[in-house]
Each structure stands twice: as C-alpha cells, then as structure tokens.
Amino acid sequence: MPRTESEYPTELELEILKVLWKESPLPVREVRARLEAEADRPLAHSSVITMLNIMHRKGFLRRKKQGKSFLFSPKVKKASVSQGILGDLLSRVFDDSPSSMVLNLLEAAELDSDELSELRKLINRKAKEKKQ
Secondary structure, eight states, rough: OOOOOOOOOOOOHHHHHHHHHHSSSSEEHHHHHHHHHHHHHOOOHHHHHHHHHHHHHHHHHEEEEEEEEEEEEESSSSSHHHHHHHHHHHHHHSSTOOHHHHHHHHHSSSSOOOHHHHEEEEEEEEHHHHOO
C-alpha cells in the first residue's frame, strides 16, 4: 500500500528547497552540486531529476525550460513551509499547546545568553501586542 502524500516537504525535499531558497533558478546539475556541498548529500543525477519533478508535481517548485534543460525555483515561501510544519508539530505532538512546545524546546536546546535574551524580547513584544 503506497504512502499518502504529505502536504509538507519530506527531509530531502526540504534540503532541496533550502538550496533553492538561497539561489534560484538553478538547473539540475547545480541543485545536485549544492546538495553535495551544503547538505553533504551525494545523490545520483537521475535521483535529483526525479525529486525535482516530484516536487514540481506537488506544487513546491516551478520549472522553466531553457535550452535542453529545466531551471527550477521554489513556488513556496520558506515562512509558509516553516509555519505549516510548526503548526502540524504543534497539533500532533504538543496537543495545540504553544507553551508546551516552547518549554520543550527550551529544555532540549542549548541556548546561549544572547538567544535567551532575544527570546525574552520576543515574548515581551508579543505580550504588549496582546494588551493593545
């Protein structure tokens, strides 16, 4: 029985999106080279072509014919994908409790004092917004 398609990118799809969010449009060979360099993920050329075409079919990418090849660029925004994945994680793992999710993150992550200070500022800003 085949797996149902997720509305969110898989791990490899997300790695490809990260490459294309940094720079696009790119041909297959450049996507493959950047995956090897940035994600330390060596893949066969045919595997990258297959993944890019699957992502195009899913609506994650645009492709434009240039000569004999295609140039690929993201159709989805990073903020939209990250919000969707976080929302899914929030509902499935933390029972729609943002405080549980943040507390878990604070316990699990190694945060330095600058990061903690930045989080305090964000929390204070959100608290002020809610009061208005």
